[in-house]
Every structure is written in C-alpha cells, then in structure tokens.
Amino acid sequence: MLNVNKFIDQISPLINNSNPQYSTLNIALGFDDNYAMPAGVAMLSVIKNTPNYNLHFHLFIDNVSDKNIEKFKKLSCSNVSITLYYLNNNFIINPKTLVLHITNVSTCIRFIMPNLLSSITDKLIYLDSDVICLQSLAQIFEYNIEDYIAGVVSDTKDMQQTISKMYHIDSKKYFNAGVLLINTKKWCDENISEKALELINNGNIYKFADQDVLNILLENKTRLLPIKFNTKIKISTDAHQEKNIKPYTVILHYISQNKPWFKVYLSKIFEYYFQLSPWKDDELPLSGNSSSIRNYAKYLMKQGSYCKSIYYYGVYLKYKLFLKK
Template sequence: MPASIAMSSVILNNPDKNLVFHLFANNVSSEKIIRFNQLSKENITIICYEISDNFSINPDTLVLHVSASTCLRFVVPQILNKVTSRVLYLDCDVLCTSNLNELINIDLTDKYSAVVPDLEKTQEKQCASCNIPYGEYFNAGMIYINTDMWVQNNLTEKAFVMINSGKVYKFADQDVLNILMQGKTVFLPKCFNYLTALTAGGKEDNLIGNDAVIIHYVTGNKPWYKLYLTPLYQHYIESSCWANDKLLLANENAPSTTRRYAKLLASQHKYFSALKYYLLYLKHKAFKRC
C-alpha cells in the first residue's frame, strides 16, 4: 500500500505532467502488481522491476532498522540512466502534497543530486561520523539524481565497495551516499523533504506548513497504521485503489499497542470502539501471561 499511496499523491498533484514510475520491489505478489498498474493512464506509465533475493549486502554493515533493500538506491540511477538523465528517487513513506515543477527544474549541471539536509540531531552525530561539514548531511528519502554524472563517476560500484567493506555505517546506504556525494549536491529547503515523526493520533501533520511539497514520515510509526493514521494520509488513501483495504493496527503486535489504540478512540469519543479494543487488550494481556 505505501508505494501506491505515494505514487497516487504524485499523480494527484501533478496532473499536467507525463509521469513514469519505476517501481523496484522484492517478492511482491502478482495481485499487488495488478493493483499498481491500475494507476496507469494516458499520461501515467508504471514499470515494475523484480529485485532478486540474491541482492548481496554484508549483514554486519546493517544496524538499527536498516534492511538490505534500502541499498537499492545504489542501483536505481545505474539502471535508469539508460532511459533518463534525471530521476526523482522517493522512499515509500512519503506524500507529495504539491506540484513538483520547482524541484524538477533545478539545475544539476556538475552535481550528483539535489537533496535536503537531515534533522539537526542527526547532523550532530553523522557529520562527525562521516567527516562531512556540519549541516551538509542529507536525508536519502528524497533524492533528485543526475544519472549521467552518477554513471560517469561509477557511484554504484563505489557504493557497494564501501557498504561491503566491513565498516559499520549507522545509516548504511544513507551514510555511504553522503560520503560519496560530498561537495557535489544542491541543498534544498526542507519543504522538499519535510521530515516528521508521528505519535498516536497522527496530529503532527497539523504542524506542517502549507509550503510542504514532500512529507516524509520517518521512524517506524507510519501513517498507514490505524494508531498513527493522519487525516491527510487518509485523504490520499481514499483517493487510491486501496481505499477499501483494512489497515493494520500498528507496526507491532503487542498488548500495549491495543491499549494505546483504545485510549486514542476514547479521546475521540468513540467509546464503544474504545471498550472493544480495551477488552481485546485485556484478553491479549491475560493470554500472554499464560
């Protein structure tokens, strides 16, 4: 679902453009591929790429919540350089909430990419760790890439050498890309990759300015879970082919999650539903003790 919602948001806010989506996936069912293709229109093209399970990354490099699939960013520009000199890479946990004209018209001559600096707390740790000037460590959830320059400088090969070297990078591919692209990026305002961390109820969207072009939901609390669903994200779900799908409660199956959702429902004056989930919480808690 997340990829489809992200794509739908781009389509809805850019009706004036001919869009080509290159979807890189691993072990995605044919049913989901069919649903992705429902987004296709006269000016919308969907191309799906199945990524092999043999995608080789040194597991000792991957820490925190980072998975090997995140390193797909290393191969996307190399593959797509055959068809385009510019590509907008987006993580799945994003929403496009405005027209992309300003972003795609940025001059990338002699630059690898256009990016947005990461949060200050990340800058404080990662700039020193990656030997990058303070303020120039970017978040890799949105990268507008010059694929010609990427290929000319063999960034894919260099990135895999680094990630498999045995050195542990806290943010894996993001650290590697920051190191490789240092001094060759265009830094953009945060509205092009507005980072937000959700709490129960998803009220954080209310704090985002109207100038936001791309909203990026960082941390494991994602808006496609009931506990963190935001009104804005719900709007884009309802505008997609996933509108009738039931959402999972949260990203973890724990009794405390059910209790938190019951509390959220009660705060919204949905008392019957709150009671139902609280009783479910008590049942899960009792079962866990057994």
C-alpha cells in the first residue's frame, strides 16, 4: 500500500473543541493560499448550518500563509476542531495534466486524504473550496455507503455526455468530484490513492484531471446521492442564477471559473457568509478574467451607474491591453 505520509511534512492541531454529547462529522478540504479564503467561508457555512454535531475539519494545505492560518483559528467554537496537514514537495502531479482552469496540485490532494484519515473515521466527506452549505451537512452522513467506495452526485448532463465518451464510462454514472462521501476503509482496501496517482501521472491528459481519474477508478463502485448534496451553479454578472436555487439544496457548488468571491458577480449568498467570516475585512478580488470586468461595466451602465461603469470599462481596457488577460 502507498505510504501517503511521505507527502505530509507536518500534522498540526489548530483547534481542538468538542461536545461529548455530540456525534462527530469528519470533513476534509484541500487548497493553496489562493483558495484559503473561499475554503474558510465554505467551512463557516457548514458551521452555521450544522448545529448539534462536532465538526472536525481536516485541512490539507499547500503553502498557505500564516495570516490565513490565524483566520482559520478564529473559526473556533465549542463544537469545532481543525487539523492542518502540511503538503510537501514530494506530492507531484504531471504538469501536462493541469489543464483548463486547473493550475495547481491542490485539486489532487483528495487522492490521499482517505488513507491519512482512515484511522480516524470510516466515513469522510470531501468538499471543494467553492461550495456553500445551506442546510445541515449531517444529512449526507445518513446515507449508507458500506458496500461502496464513495457516495457521489451526478454531473451535469452536458458534462456526462461529453466526458463519458472520452473514457467509455456510462454517461449516467459520471459524477462531479466536488462533493464526495468516502468509505475510507474500502478506499484503502482497493488502493485508490496509489492507483489515482499512477493514472494521473502516466502521461495521458485528462480534461478534468482528478475528477476524470476518480470516475475511471470508481466506475460501478459508487452510490448516487441526491442532487441536493451537490447542486451545481454557473453564475454571471449579478449572480441572478442564485434566485433559482431549490429550497431543499444542502450544498451549493459554484462550478466554472466565475467564482462568487469575485466582485463582478455580486453573489448575495456568498456575501452573507463572507461577512460572518474572519475574512470579512479583506478586499475581495475584482475578477478572474477581463471579459467578466467588461460585462460588469455593461451591467452597471444598465443600472444607471454611469461613473462606475466608465471606471470599470477603463479597468477592463487595462487588463486587456496591458496585462493580456
């Protein structure tokens, strides 16, 4: 079996609180410093919406700043524990695999989490950092996955039809890997961590990197969970798509490069939890690309905010002409 400990320099408890009357939910996230704030806001949303449970967050971090570590510490409350797992340079992913908007190894950290946590829990939930929890996360832990490696949620139909043909996977079974309910024992018994690292580093290019690899390895070994546990949303300027979210949604997942922490998208849902978080005084980034800034300028013009519109159109031109973005 793969020795995943070689990828971790240090395991450090940051917060250690629990209520002896509560059951414990183990939750894992993996990210670098660019996603530290979104991860923290995601965690805050879980904490606010999941009362009466101990929440143990396992954070697998890649070059996260001391400033952000201190802010994670401020998430402390009576039922929250946080353990940090410091990733080292032994964790290597073939750079040719990092395509599209996937630009760092952090997205593949989920490959090794179950091995490192199997001695702590039989059932683990993995969350991407671009999610917001809207109801109690305890609901997902109620699903029995004893006979499966993971509980998963199907991806969008267009993704299923496109990607399944590439890997000869049943289109209805292609899942989004942003939310995973993992049976850590079965994961380890079938050496998924080792197989995943071998597959992603074998020289082939996988369009969606870690997600494609997991779909290949876990085919016919997963239990499909309701869409409410990974409701995928693509937002545009003013994030009006949030108005169509179903009231039963538990986990909202902001897919695509249009992330809710960029100012141009004006996400009310993300803003609510951001303002409750230790990051509330941080300046949010404007946008991840120039076209979004242009669209924001157009939006402001339609709203009658002419001065702001002209200002942001100037910002767009600066990005476009000088920064080549």
